[in-house]
Amino acid sequence: MSQKMKQSPLSPRLSIYKWRLTMFASIAHRASGVFLVFTIPALFWLLLSMAHGKITYAYGLHWLQGSFGTFVLWLTCVALFYHMVNGIRFLLLDIGKTDSREAMKLSAKIVVFSTIAFALLLAIKI
């Protein structure tokens, strides 16, 4: 019995906690940041390669115009937009603005829904 008492189970956490929009906004900020760390250098490398060789230019253009290349570009633009807008939200909080309970919830809504609108608009345009 004492052995069992020592091994108290840990109560469930992420698997049961209900996602709130503010929680999503923060975790999406980390996720978009990590995603951009990899994709921005990769896209710059692609651009540099295309700028310095006719063959790589043709290859690069072909890839960018393909469905996967278009999707990666779209996703990078959306991640960049989200990270920038939510970054401004965090900067405002850092200087003590928009830090009431209501403003924190409202700003999360504005950031998430403006990103959805941007993502849809971009998907239509490209």
Place this chain on the structure above:
Amino acid sequence: MSEKVKLEIYRYNPESDDKPYMQSFEVPVEKSGMKLLDALNYIKWHIDGSLTYRRSCGEGVCGSDGLNINGVNGLGCITAIEGLKPPIKVRPLPNMPVTRDLVVDMNHFFDQYKQIKPWLQSNTPKPEHERLQSPVERAELDGSYECILCGCCTTSCPSWWWNGDKFLGPAALLQANRWLKDSRDDAAGERLDMLEDSFKLYRCHQIMNCMEACPKELNPTKAINDIKRALVKRKV
């Protein structure tokens, strides 16, 4: 016959269970405005006397019955059954060692509270009567002193789930800010020295679950940002 509501409750008895499980109960809704704690009491008194949970004041003051209710932390005694989607899933506060059923071991939580030295530290001689504050100075403590240390905020924080051994968590930090703001306290420098740590304070990533979970509608995220700004201010 009165309407019934279904509850699914986390059960674990260290003496007989190898692992926790969820158990279903049906409870009659006896009155309008019935609270979740009333339903737990009904189960304990009429269905299964072995159901274990903490409770005391029954009106949101003592902070004993912090629970995870349908995935969000809150107090059982002030959470109305009416607003909850059935079956109502009741679990202990997240990321805590379970002692039995809905009772968790709060020792680590209170140890973290102790770390912020939650008492007045003054260099001035002890006055004959109380240490006075102006109404403006007293108002600085609004939004902090109301905390009842129920643990709903700290146990809702993913940063605390992953780094709870080092990150102090929203409740302790809200209280740290309360003492930093107290005009009678002279230990702000030492308090800030203790807090200036990449884990103790800066693990807060503004997830804001604490603010959403607080049953007293306080804002620990804002308190943490206030401490961060106080740390910056003393360097410039």
